[in-house]
Amino acid sequence: MSVDPVLFGLDAEQRAAVVSEAAPLAIVAAAGSGKTTVLTRRIAFRVANGTAQARHVLALTFTRDAAAELKRRLRRLDIREPIEAATFHGMALRLLRDRALAAHQAPPQVANDRIRLAREVVTELKLKAEPYLALADLDWARARMVSTERYEAASRLARRRSGLPGAQYGAFVDAYERLKRRRGVIDFDDLLTQTLNALRTDPAWAEGVRWRYRHLFVDEAQDLNPLQHAVLEGIRGGRPDICLVGDPRQAIYGWNGADPSTLAEVELHYPRVTVLALTSNYRCSPQVLRAGAAALEASGQHDSSHSELPSGPAVRVQSHEDERAEAEAVARHVRGLMHQRRGRELAVLARTNEQLTVLQAAFDEHGIETERSVGKSPLETVLRTAYRCSTRELLATWVEAGLVDTDEVTRRVATEADRFLSSGEAGTFRAWVEARTAFDDLEPTHDGDAVALITFHAAKGREWHGVVITGAEEGLVPHGSAVSALQLAEEARLFYVAITRAAHDLLITHCVTRQRKSTTPSRWLQAVVETGTIDEPVAPPPRERRAADPLEPFRAWRAAIARVGGQSELAVCSDRVLRRLAETPPADTRELAARLGISETAAAALRPLPQLAG
Numbered sequence: 001m002s003v004d005p006v007l008f009g010l011d012a013e014q015r016a017a018v019v020s021e022a023a024p025l026a027i028v029a030a031a032g033s034g035k036t037t038v039l040t041r042r043i044a045f046r047v048a049n050g051t052a053q054a055r056h057v058l059a060l061t062f063t064r065d066a067a068a069e070l071k072r073r074l075r076r077l078d079i080r081e082p083i084e085a086a087t088f089h090g091m092a093l094r095l096l097r098d099r100a101l102a103a104h105q106a107p108p109q110v111a112n113d114r115i116r117l118a119r120e121v122v123t124e125l126k127l128k129a130e131p132y133l134a135l136a137d138l139d140w141a142r143a144r145m146v147s148t149e150r151y152e153a154a155s156r157l158a159r160r161r162s163g164l165p166g167a168q169y170g171a172f173v174d175a176y177e178r179l180k181r182r183r184g185v186i187d188f189d190d191l192l193t194q195t196l197n198a199l200r201t202d203p204a205w206a207e208g209v210r211w212r213y214r215h216l217f218v219d220e221a222q223d224l225n226p227l228q229h230a231v232l233e234g235i236r237g238g239r240p241d242i243c244l245v246g247d248p249r250q251a252i253y254g255w256n257g258a259d260p261s262t263l264a265e266v267e268l269h270y271p272r273v274t275v276l277a278l279t280s281n282y283r284c285s286p287q288v289l290r291a292g293a294a295a296l297e298a299s300g301q302h303d304s305s306h307s308e309l310p311s312g313p314a315v316r317v318q319s320h321e322d323e324r325a326e327a328e329a330v331a332r333h334v335r336g337l338m339h340q341r342r343g344r345e346l347a348v349l350a351r352t353n354e355q356l357t358v359l360q361a362a363f364d365e366h367g368i369e370t371e372r373s374v375g376k377s378p379l380e381t382v383l384r385t386a387y388r389c390s391t392r393e394l395l396a397t398w399v400e401a402g403l404v405d406t407d408e409v410t411r412r413v414a415t416e417a418d419r420f421l422s423s424g425e426a427g428t429f430r431a432w433v434e435a436r437t438a439f440d441d442l443e444p445t446h447d448g449d450a451v452a453l454i455t456f457h458a459a460k461g462r463e464w465h466g467v468v469i470t471g472a473e474e475g476l477v478p479h480g481s482a483v484s485a486l487q488l489a490e491e492a493r494l495f496y497v498a499i500t501r502a503a504h505d506l507l508i509t510h511c512v513t514r515q516r517k518s519t520t521p522s523r524w525l526q527a528v529v530e531t532g533t534i535d536e537p538v539a540p541p542p543r544e545r546r547a548a549d550p551l552e553p554f555r556a557w558r559a560a561i562a563r564v565g566g567q568s569e570l571a572v573c574s575d576r577v578l579r580r581l582a583e584t585p586p587a588d589t590r591e592l593a594a595r596l597g598i599s600e601t602a603a604a605a606l607r608p609l610p611q612l613a614g
Contacts, residue, residue, distance in 0.1 A: 006045045006077060010038075011577070013278050018042045021051075022274030023240040026221070026266045029247050030305030031292070031500040032283025032463070039219055039245045040070060044077040052215040052241075054081035060088055060232070061219040066461065068439075070219065084213075088228050092191040093431070099198065099205060108194070109427040111185040112387070121175045125168075133163025134172050142189045143225040143257025148173050159484040160255070192227050199234035210237045221246035222264070225257040229269075240272070249296065249303055252457060252494045254486065279305045281500075283463055285312030288506050290531040292499040298527035299492030314532045315506045317472075317525065322513045323355070327362035330468050333507060334451055335366055337466050343369060345465040347452035349498050351476040356453055359470065363453065370453040379439055382413045387430050395429060396421055412439065456498040467502035469495075472510040477522040495524060553610040554582050561606055585609060 007015055014034055017027045018041045029035035043059065046052035059074075061067050070085040086094070097107040111117060118131035127134070137155075140146075146154045152166030164172055180186060186194070199206045213235050218224070221244035224232070236242055244263060251260030266273055281289050286307040293303040320326040330348055337346055348370075350356050356372065363370050386402075389395035395417055402414025416439075420432040433439075452464065471477065478491030499506065508528065510521050558578060573581075573596055586592040586609070593603035 006041050006048060009573075010034075010041065011280055011573070013276070013280060014038050014041075017276045017278060018045050020274065020276060022276075023242065024270040024273040025243045026263065026270070026273050026275045027243065027245045027278065028263070028275060029245055029278040030281055030303070031247065031250065031289075031497075032281040033278035033305065034280075034282060035245055035247070035278065036069065036073065036219070038278065039217060039243075040073040040077060042243060043074060043083060043215075043217060044079055046215065047079055047081075047083075054079055054083055056212065056214040057083050057217065058091065058213040058215070058235070059083060059085040059217040059219065060091060061085070062087060062223055063461075064090070066219060088231065089188050089191050092195040092231065095195055095209060096191060096198070107425070107427060108191070108431075109185050110191070110431045111180065111183070111187050112428055112430060114187045117179055117183070117185075117187075118172075118176065121172055121179060125171055125175055127164065127168055127172065129163050129168070129172075134169075137163050137169055138173060138176070139189060140255075140257045142193065143227050144259075145226045145230065159487065161481060189227070192231055196227070196231050196234055199231070206234065206237070209235055210239070214239070214241060216242040218242070218244045219246070221262060222248050222251040222260050223253050223258045224262045225253075226259055227257075229259070229262055242270075249301065249493055250460070250497050252460065252490060252497055254490045260490075277304075281305045281307045282309065283503050284500055285309050285504050287312050287315050287531070288499065288502045288504070291315045291506065291508075291528045292496045294527040294531045295492060295495045295499060295524045298524040299489060301489060301492060303496070309503075312504045315508065315528065317529050317532075318507065318509045319521075320509060320511050322511050323358050323471075323515070324362075326470060326509050326511050327359045330359060330470060330507075330509060331362040331366040331368060333468060334363075334368060334466075337505065338368070338451075341465055343449040343451045346467070347454065347459065347462075347464040347501060348468045348470060349454060349456055349459050349501065350470045351456055351479055351494075352471075353455060355471050355476070356455070359453055363451070369450040371450045372453050378407075378409045379413070382407075382410050383433065386413055386417055387428075389429070392421060456494050459501050460497055463501050463503055465503050466505035467498075467507075469498050469506070469508045471514070472508050472522045472525050473514065473519040474522060475514075475519065477524070492524060495522070499528075551579060551582055554578050557610060581609060 007018060010018060011034075014037070017025075017038050027035075027038060029038065039059070043052070043057060047054050047057070059067075059070050061070060064087060067085045067087050067090065071083065074083045074085065084091075093108070093110070100107045114135065115131055118135050121127075122129055122131050122134060137151075140160065141148075141151050141154070144154065148170045151169055155162050155166075162169065180190075199209065216232070216236055218232065223246070232242075244266065246263045248260055248264035251258065251264070254260065262269055266275060284292070284307055286309065289303075289305065289307045293305075296303045318329065320329055334346055334348065348359060350359065360370060360372055386395065386398060389398050399414045399417045399421065402410050403418065405411055405414065416433070417429055420429050425432065452459070452462070472495075477495050478488050482488050482491045499508075508525070510525065511519055513519060555578065558573060577595065581592075581595065586595055589603050592606070592609070596603065
């Protein structure tokens with residue numbers, strides 16, 4: 001694979017991050033700055049120039065969708081050997097399976113329904129607690145590597161609301177562990193704790209893992225929790241070849257045990273690290289980005305990124321009498337937007353699931369389909385059906401029908417389930433799927449043309465042309481559970497994440513009363529409102545309005561290159577770069593190549609700039 005295509009279309013900051021020889025390296029990537037592009041291009045660049053071997057690369061992220069997207073992008077970069085891209089849990093499961101099989105032992109079996117296990121424990125101990133809240137306590141403690149004995153003090157120090165008192169928490173954990181042993185199952189966090197224990201106690205196996213994974217890349221590094229970081233460091237073994245990519249401004253999982261300081265204070269964790277920044281936002285209009293930055297600034301945090309997109313409409317803020325009036329107004333607003341945009345290009349975001357229930361009712365009344373009403377992606381729907389087959393006999397019956405189904409996704413899942421049954425491997429089909437990448441080539445799609453109606457947290461990693469943020473009030477933004485300075489800072493970042501999901505059109509709403517109680521606007525909302533005054537429209541004089549745009553020939557030049565290359569115009573160069581090319585034309589091909597961040601060969605193949613045409 002040639003190096004030039006890997007670098008084509010990158011801006012100067014992106015190119016520097018891709019080609020940097022630094023190790024360790026941390027890339028702090030602002031929202032919409034091409035983070036995933038830079039990560040995958042860096043992997044491809046290093047494989048192409050021989051500083052990394054594809055079979056020894058490990059790229060880690062936090063969701064299966066994100067891991068699948070990394071693999072899809074890497075395949076498009078024409079890397080001949082497969083790259084291992086996985087979630088932390090998926091990687092741990094594969095390592096533990098391989099270790100067990102090498103020792104002629106049964107591979108670990110992951111519990112299908114840990115809520116059911118927790119419910120049995122809560123019932124057995126007669127605890128007055130919701131099973132999912134008890135599991136949330138356990139998950140937080142394990143993510144933070146907090147022992148049962150230290151749990152109560154650590155939870156109090158973090159000022160988090162526990163689902164179980166300290167004494168009951170210890171009893172729950174002991175009974176939960178006993179029940180898993182009786183059933184011969186483990187849960188997802190056991191995968192990480194067992195992997196970490198093996199790395200620390202089995203030197204020969206640990207050395208094999210480190211031989212296998214020599215080049216480490218971590219996406220969304222701001223979301224690392226101490227347990228994941230310990231596993232990562234166990235694999236790294238002190239070697240410098242690691243690249244962390246993420247954005248401390250989007251660290252929103254502290255409530256779940258994440259430690260944003262891993263990236264925000266990366267120099268403390270990796271003393272010789274080189275830190276590079278991506279500051280150009282190619283997703284949000286200047287108005288949207290200013291609104292997000294204002295929310296952060298109002299909370300004492302900072303965003304130095306800048307938009308590379310043309311000016312868009314001002315961010316709008318609306319007040320409504322109560323949540324029902326808000327939902328009705330939002331539904332009408334979205335219906336209006338759907339005259340110009342498809343439903344899948346729009347989203348309505350709320351801080352809590354409770355808000356979504358009222359919004360969903362209003363959308364149903366207006367006949368607007370939402371992701372909540374039409375369900376998940378076709379693949380998730382089929383997998384959910386297959387997972388419900390509680391025995392191998394039931395799964396075999398389902399496979400028999402699925403193999404002749406007219407739906408391609410159903411046939412794919414049935415084929416994979418048939419492989420699982422034929423292998424005779426112990427465990428469940430779900431565990432089989434978690435340990436493999438059978439469906440990573442399937443592009444993520446959703447049924448119909450539905451509007452996203454989801455929480456702020458669920459919106460992370462996604463983007464839409466138009467977004468409505470609802471409930472921008474005290475008690476929701478920030479949430480009433482946030483009491484410490486760290487929790488409030490995270491709530492502001494969550495608001496920032498919600499705002500920066502919008503590319504062009506952003507409406508923020510709040511209520512005078514909610515659930516019959518008086519509310520006040522979010523403490524960060526006024527700062528957002530004030531950014532709108534920057535964009536007060538001023539009618540240009542008639543001559544100026546009729547004047548030709550001097551950049552138009554250059555935009556046509558960029559558009560022609562983009563069409564030939566099958567990419568977006570901004571991938572060729574930003575408006576800022578284009579303006580500088582117009583103001584100070586390059587003297588020759590070499591200078592043009594340097595300013596676009598491409599090779600001279602690639603630059604020579606481009607159409608000449610308008611000034612140089614002749």
